Amino acid sequence: MRITCPFCGERELGEFTYLGDAKPVRPAADAGEDAVYDYVYLRDNIAGVMSENWYHGGGCRAWLKVTRNTLTHEISAVEPAAGAGAAKVGA
Amino acid sequence: MAEFSWDIRSPLDRALVAGPHGARGDAGVSLTEIRNFDLVQVMARRGKAADVAKAAKARFGVAAPETPKAVGAADAMLIWSGPDQFMVLSKGGKHGIEALGQAFASSASLSDQSHARVLISIAGTKARTMLAKLSSIDLHPDVFAVGSAAATSMDHTSVTLWRGNDRPDGQAVFNLLAFATFAESLWHTVLDSAAEYGVTISHSEEL
Ligand SMILES: [Zn+2]
Numbered sequence: 001m002r003i004t005c006p007f008c009g010e011r012e013l014g015e016f017t018y019l020g021d022a023k024p025v026r027p028a029a030d031a032g033e034d035a036v037y038d039y040v041y042l043r044d045n046i047a048g049v050m051s052e053n054w055y056h057g058g059g060c061r062a063w064l065k066v067t068r069n070t071l072t073h074e075i076s077a078v079e080p081a082a083g084a085g086a087a088k089v090g091a
Numbered sequence: 092m093a094e095f096s097w098d099i100r101s102p103l104d105r106a107l108v109a110g111p112h113g114a115r116g117d118a119g120v121s122l123t124e125i126r127n128f129d130l131v132q133v134m135a136r137r138g139k140a141a142d143v144a145k146a147a148k149a150r151f152g153v154a155a156p157e158t159p160k161a162v163g164a165a166d167a168m169l170i171w172s173g174p175d176q177f178m179v180l181s182k183g184g185k186h187g188i189e190a191l192g193q194a195f196a197s198s199a200s201l202s203d204q205s206h207a208r209v210l211i212s213i214a215g216t217k218a219r220t221m222l223a224k225l226s227s228i229d230l231h232p233d234v235f236a237v238g239s240a241a242a243t244s245m246d247h248t249s250v251t252l253w254r255g256n257d258r259p260d261g262q263a264v265f266n267l268l269a270f271a272t273f274a275e276s277l278w279h280t281v282l283d284s285a286a287e288y289g290v291t292i293s294h295s296e297e298l
Contacts, residue, residue, distance in 0.1 A: 007174045008159060008242060012227045015244050058244035060173035080174070 001073050006080055007060045015058030022051040022065050022081070047071055053081060101126045101294070102209040102274035112282060112290040119217030119288030122281065123295050125210040128180055129187045130268075132202040133195055135175035142198035143175070150186075150194045151179075161240045161253035161266075168298070170253055170268075171240050178204065178251070178268075182298055209274035211281070212295075213265040214258055217288035222265060224284045228252065232263070246280045248273045 001013045021043055027035040047070060054064045063081035068074070101107070103124050111118065133155075135143040147155035151164035156171040163169075167181040179186050188203040195201060213222065219230050225245040229235060240253035248269055255264040269277050282290065 011243070014247075058249055060242045062174055
């Protein structure tokens with residue numbers, strides 16, 4: 001599998017680290033225990049297209065949001081994660 | 092308080108043995124460790140990328156690389172190391188951390204890497220063939236031209252790789268920057284990969 005880093009270009013999988021689901025959003029401070037429990041512990045086991053966080057640690061050290069089909073490994077989009085790595089992104 | 096006396100040594104002080112290595116005959120690979128350089132990491136602060144670009148242009152007379160490239164200025168090399176960040180490689184302190192700290196005071200965070208990295212210059216007729224064993228980067232001249240750079244990994248070690256100007260005899264030159272603590276490990280890997288082609292090993296103070 002290869003990932004096309006938006007900063008570096010196409011690179012082998014070994015340069016990247018998988019972090020997991022990019023969908024969960026930190027709940028508001030007053031959202032309650034169930035919402036926090038869900039955010040911290042509960043994950044969907046998606047068979048299909050999934051939005052994931054990957055780290056290009058063996059390259060430019062930017063965090064990336066990768067859209068990947070977990071059944072086929074087909075990657076349909078890679079973009080910089082908001083606020084990570086680049087001063088331009090999420091500024 | 093204890094008195095410390097710091098002795099500056101190359102990260103390859105122990106491992107590098109100048110002279111021939113591996114197969115005999117005409118060496119296919121030449122390895123030169125470059126010692127005693129100034130290296131400063133420049134990272135744009137959030138939202139300050141344009142200010143950094145302006146400060147770099149004013150300081151070096153050339154635009155800092157915004158894509159994986161190495162750009163030569165009159166007395167420094169600007170090497171892309173990630174989004175909105177680059178390294179300044181120079182000699183003699185003119186572009187050391189103190190000097191650059193003022194130039195980028197309001198736009199970037201700087202980190203002195205002068206003694207934190209090892210710099211190895213690789214050339215020779217078999218340089219590409221040897222590097223192909225270690226790197227997944229396409230180093231074909233059509234793809235990786237003079238001035239191309241990459242933040243990548245070799246043997247699970249993060250490296251910054253860029254192609255310098257060709258040697259007078261027309262041979263390509265590949266420069267490799269790696270963390271000093273990985274220097275010996277990477278060095279032995281490079282030596283093992285290059286041994287079958289014959290190697291000439293040296294060190295130099297010239298960038
Ligand atoms: Zn990258």
